[in-house]
Amino acid sequence: MGEVHTVSTAGVAAPARMHFWMSGADRIGKIGDLSVTSLNSVFEAEAATRQFGPLVVFGLKASPHRIASSRKCEPDLQESLLRLRYQRSGESVIEQAGIQRTLRAGEWTIIDGARPHSMINTKEASQISLHLPRSLLSDRDYRIATSIGGSLPMGGRVSNLLFECLCFSIEELGVTSELTEQELGLSILGMFRVAINEVASEQQRSTSREAVEKRVRDYIHRNLSDPDLSVEAIARAMGCTARYIHKIFEGKESVSRMIWSQRLDRCRLELQSVRGASLTLTELAYEFGFSSSAHFSRTFKERFGVTPSAFRVRVIEGQVGENSVN
Numbered sequence: 001m002g003e004v005h006t007v008s009t010a011g012v013a014a015p016a017r018m019h020f021w022m023s024g025a026d027r028i029g030k031i032g033d034l035s036v037t038s039l040n041s042v043f044e045a046e047a048a049t050r051q052f053g054p055l056v057v058f059g060l061k062a063s064p065h066r067i068a069s070s071r072k073c074e075p076d077l078q079e080s081l082l083r084l085r086y087q088r089s090g091e092s093v094i095e096q097a098g099i100q101r102t103l104r105a106g107e108w109t110i111i112d113g114a115r116p117h118s119m120i121n122t123k124e125a126s127q128i129s130l131h132l133p134r135s136l137l138s139d140r141d142y143r144i145a146t147s148i149g150g151s152l153p154m155g156g157r158v159s160n161l162l163f164e165c166l167c168f169s170i171e172e173l174g175v176t177s178e179l180t181e182q183e184l185g186l187s188i189l190g191m192f193r194v195a196i197n198e199v200a201s202e203q204q205r206s207t208s209r210e211a212v213e214k215r216v217r218d219y220i221h222r223n224l225s226d227p228d229l230s231v232e233a234i235a236r237a238m239g240c241t242a243r244y245i246h247k248i249f250e251g252k253e254s255v256s257r258m259i260w261s262q263r264l265d266r267c268r269l270e271l272q273s274v275r276g277a278s279l280t281l282t283e284l285a286y287e288f289g290f291s292s293s294a295h296f297s298r299t300f301k302e303r304f305g306v307t308p309s310a311f312r313v314r315v316i317e318g319q320v321g322e323n324s325v326n
Contacts, residue, residue, distance in 0.1 A: 002181035008046040039064035052185030061126035068118040080114035090125025107151040159195040
C-alpha cells in the first residue's frame with residue numbers, strides 16, 4: 001500500500017537531533033551520499049516522503065543548514081539520480097560543477113545527483129523535490145534535464161502543474177494501492193518529461209530570437225545610408241515577413257525608431273569628426289537616408305535638444321568633446 005512517511009526532530013533532545021535526522025532522513029528520503037550540517041545551535045526539521053514505484057517525492061522544511069554531496073561522477077549513470085527541486089519558501093544557494101545559483105521561492109532547478117554539489121539555506125526554508133533514477137529517462141531527455149541551467153520560474157508552465165501534483169501527493173493523497181502508485185508514478189514521469197522539453201524549447205526559441213535580433217541590428221548598421229531602409233526592406237533581405245521582425249522586437253524599441261535613432265547617432269559622430277566638418281548639413285542628411293535637410297534638422301533637435309548647425313558650432317568652439325552625447 002502506498003502512503004506518506006514522515007520524520008521530525010520535534011520531541012528529540014537537541015544533542016541527538018542530527019544523528020536522529022541523518023538516520024531517519026536517509027531511510028525515508030534516500031539521501032544516501034549527502035551530509036547535513038546545521039547552521040543553528042539547535043537543528044529543527046521535518047520531512048515527508050512518498051514513493052511512486054521508482055520515483056520518490058520528498059518534502060522538507062528545515063532551519064538553516066548546509067547539505068553537501070562528495071559523490072564523484074558515477075561510472076554507471078543508469079544508477080544515478082536526478083533531483084528536481086522546487087523552492088516553496090526561503091531561498092537556497094546551490095553549487096555544482098563550479099556554478100553557483102540562488103533558488104528563490106517559486107523557482108525550480110534540476111540537480112544531477114551523479115556529481116558533487118552543495119546547498120546552503122541561511123534561513124528557514126521549505127522545498128519539495130522529485131527524485132528519479134537516470135534509467136527512467138531516454139538519453140535525449142537526460143541530456144535536456146542536465147543541460148537546464150539556473151533557476152526557473154514556475155509561471156503557468158507544465159512545471160507548475162507538476163509542482164501542484166507533488167504537493168498533493170504528500171499533503172492530501174490518502175492511502176492507495178500499489179497499482180495506483182505505479183500508475184501515478186508513470187503520470188508524474190510523463191509530466192516531468194513534458195516540463196523539461198517545454199523549457200528546452202523555450203530556451204531554443206529565445207536563442208533563435210536573439211540571433212535574429214542581432215542580424216537585424218547589424219543589417220541596420222550596415223545600411224544606414226539607404227533611404228529605402230525599412231522593416232519591409234529588412235524582412236526581404238532576411239527572407240522573412242515584416243510581421244516576424246516586429247514580433248522579434250515586441251516590447252522593445254521598434255525597428256523603425258531604431259533606424260532613425262542609429263542614423264541620428266551616426267550624424268552626431270560625423271559632425272564631431274574631421275570628415276564631417278567638410279560636409280554641408282544637406283550632404284550629411286542625404287548620406288544617412290534623410291529625405292531633406294529640414295527633416296534632418298528637426299529630428300536631430302528632437303533627439304539631442306539642439307539643431308545640427310548649433311551642434312557644429314559647439315564642436316568648433318570646443319564645447320563638445322569627441323564621442324560626447326550633448
